[in-house]
Amino acid sequence: MLQKITIASVYESLEHVMDPEIPVLSVIDLGMITGVELEEGGVHVKMIPTFAACPAVSYIQQQIKTVLEQELDIAVTVTVDKQAHWQSNRMTAAAKEKLQNFGIAPPQLLAGEMHAEILLAVPCPHCGSKETYLRSPFGSTLCRAIHFCKSCGQVFEQFKPLE
Numbered sequence: 001m002l003q004k005i006t007i008a009s010v011y012e013s014l015e016h017v018m019d020p021e022i023p024v025l026s027v028i029d030l031g032m033i034t035g036v037e038l039e040e041g042g043v044h045v046k047m048i049p050t051f052a053a054c055p056a057v058s059y060i061q062q063q064i065k066t067v068l069e070q071e072l073d074i075a076v077t078v079t080v081d082k083q084a085h086w087q088s089n090r091m092t093a094a095a096k097e098k099l100q101n102f103g104i105a106p107p108q109l110l111a112g113e114m115h116a117e118i119l120l121a122v123p124c125p126h127c128g129s130k131e132t133y134l135r136s137p138f139g140s141t142l143c144r145a146i147h148f149c150k151s152c153g154q155v156f157e158q159f160k161p162l163e
Contacts, residue, residue, distance in 0.1 A: 022099065064076065103126065131149065139160075
């Protein structure tokens with residue numbers, strides 16, 4: 001018997017599509033999904049990358065397609081939504097907690113314009129100290145910066161806030 005596909009079931013399956021660079025976060029956690037439309041014979045998912053030049057966009061699109069087709073047994077189309085842009089405020093509270101537990105400082109909530117000072121004094125995800133400093137605004141990926149904690153001596157990354 002075929003299961004009835006609903007928008008809720010699509011979103012539930014999207015929880016299983018993990019970010020290739022931070023595998024504890026799903027595309028839902030990151031707020032990358034901007035729309036799901038049920039169409040005759042399939043589903044259309046609209047997504048946005050976390051950064052415009054993200055090299056993983058096509059990989060994530062393919063993962064969405066593969067996971068949904070396997071779990072829901074339905075044809076899937078995935079497109080990049082050109083009408084929306086990603087902001088770090090789209091991340092769920094659960095995503096920020098998962099980042100912290102993974103050893104990456106989550107982005108601060110932005111209210112207004114982004115200022116360079118927001119990259120300073122980022123709490124350490126290892127010990128919680130605010131005695132940290134920015135070592136480099138460029139991390140292992142476009143969406144991260146590198147910090148050092150004076151209290152515990154750990155180098156850590158921060159997921160950059162973006163508005």
